[in-house]
Amino acid sequence: MFKKLSFPFALILSGLVCFSCSQSTETAATQDGWTSLFDGESLEGWKPLGGEAEFKIEDGVIVGYSKINTPNTFLSTEKEYTDYILELDLKIEDITSNSGVMTRGQYDAEKNRVFGYQIEADPKERAWSGGLYDEARRGWLYPLTLNPEARKAFKLGEFNHYRIEAIGNVIKTWVNDVPVAYVVDDMDSKGFIGLQVHSVGSNPEHAGRKTSFKDIKIQTEDLQSKEFPAGIYVVSTIDNTLTDYEKQDGWKLLFNGKDSDGWIGAYKDEFPTAGWSINDGVLSIAESDGSESQSYGDIVTKDKYSAFDLSFNFKLTEGANSGVKYFVTLDEETSGSAIGLEYQVLDDERHPDAKKGRDGNRTMSSLYDLITADKQPRFVKPIGEWNLGRVVVYPNNHVEHYLNGVKVLEYDRGSEAFRELVAKSKYAKWKNFGEAEEGHILLQDHGNNVSYKNIKIKELK
Structure with a gap:
């Protein structure tokens, strides 16, 4: 038999119990510096933005249901965050x-449109899960052609653990x-x-498809x-700089954004005194005839390179033509440009070439006069905007061209197939061209007026 407690003692005991409960709840919420953003029971602190897809709580999991004839829907935190580490589990069933997952997401209330950084969850064959897409703004910033090994990480029909760091x-990202x-x-x-349920268009068969989220937690202090x-x-949009990670990984700037250090005129002993200019961190060639x-x-680099990873931004004016060449020896006799393998830089719509x-x-982005770039229009920036070019030459002479992060062609330098292409090209008259x-x-x-910046290279061993 239990005794009935007197009021003062019961009040004290009740206070101790409540204090203990409060303390354990707070400890659970902020254990090891993590704060839970979802308690498993309610959507307090969250609100839907954009479309009209429905979110429910089922067995302690947030489940989003796709809905036809509505745009992308995002279950979004009411609170905004600056620097943080976010971890959560995400499952796609179809x-x-x-x-x-929107990261530092933005919202245009007038257009009812969510935009900004989104970390992708992509179960299709493309498999770009964990890549960074700039929703409703610039498009893909980090497609997984830049990190093909990571394409294997995401598992359809299972909970996938995401880690997202947004620091400075x-x-x-990790998957x-x-x-x-x-x-x-x-x-x-x-x-x-924001947690996304993607639009499914008007196909009724795609209605009710489930996307699930759980174990959503965040760190905002003492970030490691x-x-x-x-x-x-x-991928860096900060002009003419390298991260400490890149420096440690062997990357070097070929253009420092300030002067012509490291460059000279082709067939010359110094940098051209006219035509080429450097202003506001941009290297440009002026319009002429x-x-x-x-x-x-x-202009060419003073140094020579064999196997390398070369990255550069370029911006075209209307109707412009230029190119980035590699394996330029300056030994061939030519009345025009020096001979070398060329990553074509061109206004495809307006230049006759x-x-x-x-x-x-x-x-x-084609290998000029040899191999056509296989590129989709949505991955080409308009004239007047910056495109990201990239050429990778591996030690085994396998070569890849990229445009805005997407691989557009590959070939093997010196292979029989390569030599057959050369034999059909304008380069046929030069012995061992490109080798x-x-x-x-x-x-x-x-x-023509064309500009370059963010030119960096990593020698490959």
Whole structure:
């Protein structure tokens, strides 16, 4: 038999019990510096934005149900966050579904549109889960062609563990403990966290598809960034700089944004005194008469390179032509531009060279006059905006071209297939074209106004 407690003692005991409960709840909520954003029972602190997809709580899990004829829907935190580490588990149950996590998300109330950084959840064959997509703004910043090994991390029909670090101007992601994306960008410094149910169009068969989220927790103080292994490509929109990670990984700037250090005119002993200019961190060739290297001349790196990873931003004016060449030896006799393998830089719509050659092999990001770039229009930035080019030459002479993070072609330098292409091209008259052991990097003067920045290189061993 229990005795009835007197009021003062019961009140004291009750207070102790409540204090203990309060303390244990607070400890659970902030254990090891983590704060839970979802208690498993209610959506307090969250609100839907954008579309009209429905979110329910089922067995301690947030489940989003797709709805036809409505845009992307985001269950978003009412609170905004600046620097943080976010972890959560996410499950997609159908191959036709898609999802993502808004990181420092933004909202345009007038247009009812969520925009900003989104960490992708992509169960389809493309498999870009963990990549960074700039929702309703710039598009893909980090597609997983930049980190193909990470494409294997996401599992359809299972809960996948996401880790997202947004610290300063760096966003890094992991899926199931596999490092995925590394982006340096300063467009948004704060915003909400949002859980996406992707639009499914008007197909009624796609209605009611489930996307689930659980174990959502965040750290906002004393943040300890997790190390990335060496060798993962960094996308940075901060001009002419390298992160400490890139420096440790062997990257060097070929253009420092201030002067012509490291560059000279092709076939010359110094940098051109006219035509080429450096202003506000941008290296530009001036408009002249449209001729090939007759006005101001090409520029080349003083150093030579063999196997390397070369990255650069380029911006075209209307109708412009230029190119980034590699394995330039300056040994060939030519009246125009120096000879080398060329990543084509061109206004495909307005410059006549795009219609020449064979099957479009003189278009933007193609291996000029040899291999046509396989690129989708949505991955090409408009004239006047910056595109990101990239050329990777591996020690085994396998070569890849990228445009805005997406691989557009590959080939094997010196292979039988390569030599057959050369034999059909304008380069056929030069013996062993494109097969030099090393060469300069060249930026071409083709008589048009074209600009470059963020030129960086990593030598591969």
